[in-house]
Each structure stands twice: as structure tokens, then as C-alpha cells.
Amino acid sequence: MKPTHLGIIxxxxxxxxxxxQGKLAGVPTISGWSPEPAERALAxxxxxxxxxxxxxxxxxxVADLLILAAPPAANLAQLDAVLPHLKPGALVTDVGSVKRAIVAHAERLGLGTxxxxxxxxxxxxxHGFEASRGDLFRGAVVYITPCxxxxxxxxxxxxxxxDVLGAEPxxxxxxxxxxQLAATSHVPQVVASLLGDFLARHAPKGSTFGPGATDTTRLAASEPELWTEILLMNRDEILPALRALEESLGTVERALEVGDATALTAWLTRAAEWRRRIGP
Structure with a gap:
């Protein structure tokens, strides 16, 4: 669909x-809301x-398509709040990183169709409107989770x-x-933040950091409040993934303890081959 009126919360x-990006794609009218008046005015x-x-x-x-683009817990609350006000026939989606809770909530509210x-x-x-771009979704994979x-x-x-944003649904x-996202997105966030926390507490005073440290900790700069919500909301999937990560770390520890070059090289090789396969 190409909405005549797109709404974004x-x-x-x-x-x-x-x-x-909707504006650049020619959506006739776009309305949006933020709890911050200055952000609304800037947009x-x-x-x-x-x-x-x-x-x-x-x-x-007024929206033909309403998109909930707040943090996950706020999206759940907004779904309750907007339900009585939805335009007849309007569709609703969200953009959160955890899907079970909001899909189940939409079904409970009778919005499954x-x-x-x-x-x-x-x-x-x-984060914030100033971080937005007019090409962010072009070519990006977008998961669609039906009710x-x-x-x-x-x-x-x-x-x-x-059709409107040039993404790949x-x-x-x-x-x-x-x-899937517990392993491919949420654990990487935990690992980046873990390394950031380690360096914040244990890097020698006056240390400088090269690309290895800055690249691997990029995600550590993400918004803590948002990621607290995501991690807690998907914790039943994240915890087993973290335990599997502990097994991998144990492999390194054991190899270093006994000086096992073969095991260490095999561990590093498996990681290197995977990273090269997924591209730049």
C-alpha cells in the first residue's frame, strides 16, 4: 500500500x-507525534x-497507515491509547526489535486483521530526530510479523x-x-556493552583506543533505556544464547590455560571464516 496519509508516533x-523517506517517496500527507514539542517542531x-x-x-x-516508532513498552501503551481513535480501515504496524509481545497484544485487542x-x-x-536520514531503509531487510x-x-x-521505502520485506x-534476533542482534549488543564496561573499568589510565576497540564497541553507545527494555522483553531467548556464548568463551580460556595453540587457532579460524562469509 501507498498511504494517502501516513501517521508516525x-x-x-x-x-x-x-x-x-516517506516525503521523498511522495506520500501526500505525513503526520507525526513525539512527546518532545521541540522534536515535533523540528520535524x-x-x-x-x-x-x-x-x-x-x-x-x-487521520492515518491510513499508523506506525508506532517509540520504544517497545511505549508502543504497547500507545496501541491501547490509539485503539479507540483509529480511522476505519486503517492498518497499524510498529518498528520494535521484539515482536511477540506486541503481536500478542494486538490480537488481544481485536486488531489481528x-x-x-x-x-x-x-x-x-x-538516537533522536537529528539522527534520522532520508535513505535509511533503502535496501534494508525488514521483518514482517503477522498476527x-x-x-x-x-x-x-x-x-x-x-514499494514506498525501497526496503526488502x-x-x-x-x-x-x-x-533469531536474540542471537543476531541482542547478544551482539550485550557483548559490545560488556566490552565497553570492561574497558571503562580496566583500561589503564591514559589509554588510547584503535579501530579494534572503537569498532567492536560501537553498539555500546546505544541508548541504555531502550536496550534495557529490549533485553528484558526478550530475556527468555537471550539467556540461553548468553549461556552458549559462555561455552565459547570457556573454549578460549581453556586453550590459553594449557597453551593449546591448535584449539585456539581452530576457534579463531571458525570466527574468521564466518565473518568473511557475511561480507564487509
């Missing part, structure tokens, strides 16, 4: 990019929004990402999404 890096001043009302419900009343979750793999450690009985809504939401059930 949340104007951070993702929500702001949706507005910017209008920069031409990303046509309207930025003071209440999120005023966005819900009008809601499909979305998760664009285009996040950034930067039970919501195949039509999922198809329309997928068309929006593909992939339909995936919410349970599989959360299990």
Missing part, C-alpha cells in the same frame, strides 16, 4: 527517517512532517516497506523472529 532516528521545520499535533491520538484519527509487526534492520547507535488471521494486513505492510512469525 515517535520521531527518533527510526520514526524521523520514516517521515523523511515540521525540516519538511519531514505536514502536521505535528500535540496528541498522539490526533495522528491516529489490521496489525502486522515490522522490524527494519536499519538501526543505529545514535493470526492477519495475512492481508501483513501483505499490505510489506508492500509499504518495499521478509515475513517471519513473531516467535521465530525473537529467537
Amino acid at each position: 515517535g520521531l527518533g532516528a527510526i520514526g524521523g527517517s520514516l517521515a523523511r 515540521v521545520q525540516q519538511g519531514a512532517l505536514d502536521d505535528a499535533p500535540a496528541r498522539a491520538t490526533d495522528v491516529a484519527r 489490521r496489525f502486522a509487526g515490522s522490524h527494519p534492520l536499519a538501526g543505529t547507535h545514535r 493470526h488471521g492477519g495475512a492481508d494486513a501483513a501483505r499490505e505492510v510489506a508492500h509499504f516497506w518495499q 521478509v515475513v517471519l512469525d513473531a516467535e521465530r523472529h525473537d529467537a
Whole structure:
């Protein structure tokens, strides 16, 4: 679908990019809301929004497609708040990194035929409207997680990402999404933050850091409050993944303890070959 009126609740890096890219793609009218008045004003001043009302419900009343682009817990609350105000026939999606909770909540609210979750793999450690871009989603994979009985809504939401924003939608059930992202997104965040915490506490005073440290800790600069929500919301999938990570770390520790070059080289080689396969 190409909405006549796109509504966005949340104007951070993702929500702001949706507005910017929607405008560039020719969506006729885009309304957006942020709890920060200055952020709403900036989005209008920069031409990303046509309207930025003071209440999120005023966005819900007019949108053909409503996108919840707040943090995960806020999206759950917003779904409750906007439900009575949705325009007849409007579709709703979100852009959170955890899908089971919001898909189940939409089903409980009776929105199963009008809601499909979305998760664009285009996040950034930067946040706020100033971090938004007009090309963020072009070529990005976007997971679409349908509700039970919501195949039509999922198809329309997928068309929006593909036809309007130039993304590559992939339909995936919410349970599989959360299990997969625990390993491929949430554990990498934990590891980056773990290394950042280690260096903050143990790097010798006056240390300088090369690309190895800065590259591997980039995600550690992500918004702590957002990632607290994500990690807690998906903890049942993340904890087993972390335990598997402990096994891998144990392999290194044991190899170093006994000076086992063969085991250490095998461990490093497996990691190197995987990284080279996935590209630059």
C-alpha cells in the first residue's frame, strides 16, 4: 500500500527517517507525534512532517497507515491509547526489535486483521530526530510479523516497506523472529556493552583506543533505556544464547590455560571464516 496519509508516533532516528523517506517517496500527507514539542517542531521545520499535533491520538484519527516508532513498552501503551481513535480501515504496524509481545497484544485487542509487526534492520547507535536520514531503509531487510488471521494486513505492510521505502520485506512469525534476533542482534549488543564496561573499568589510565576497540564497541553507545527494555522483553531467548556464548568463551580460556595453540587457532579460524562469509 501507498498511504494517502501516513501517521508516525515517535520521531527518533527510526520514526524521523520514516517521515523523511516517506516525503521523498511522495506520500501526500505525513503526520507525526513525539512527546518532545521541540522534536515535533523540528520535524515540521525540516519538511519531514505536514502536521505535528500535540496528541498522539490526533495522528491516529487521520492515518491510513499508523506506525508506532517509540520504544517497545511505549508502543504497547500507545496501541491501547490509539485503539479507540483509529480511522476505519486503517492498518497499524510498529518498528520494535521484539515482536511477540506486541503481536500478542494486538490480537488481544481485536486488531489481528489490521496489525502486522515490522522490524527494519536499519538501526543505529545514535538516537533522536537529528539522527534520522532520508535513505535509511533503502535496501534494508525488514521483518514482517503477522498476527493470526492477519495475512492481508501483513501483505499490505510489506508492500509499504518495499514499494514506498525501497526496503526488502521478509515475513517471519513473531516467535521465530525473537529467537533469531536474540542471537543476531541482542547478544551482539550485550557483548559490545560488556566490552565497553570492561574497558571503562580496566583500561589503564591514559589509554588510547584503535579501530579494534572503537569498532567492536560501537553498539555500546546505544541508548541504555531502550536496550534495557529490549533485553528484558526478550530475556527468555537471550539467556540461553548468553549461556552458549559462555561455552565459547570457556573454549578460549581453556586453550590459553594449557597453551593449546591448535584449539585456539581452530576457534579463531571458525570466527574468521564466518565473518568473511557475511561480507564487509
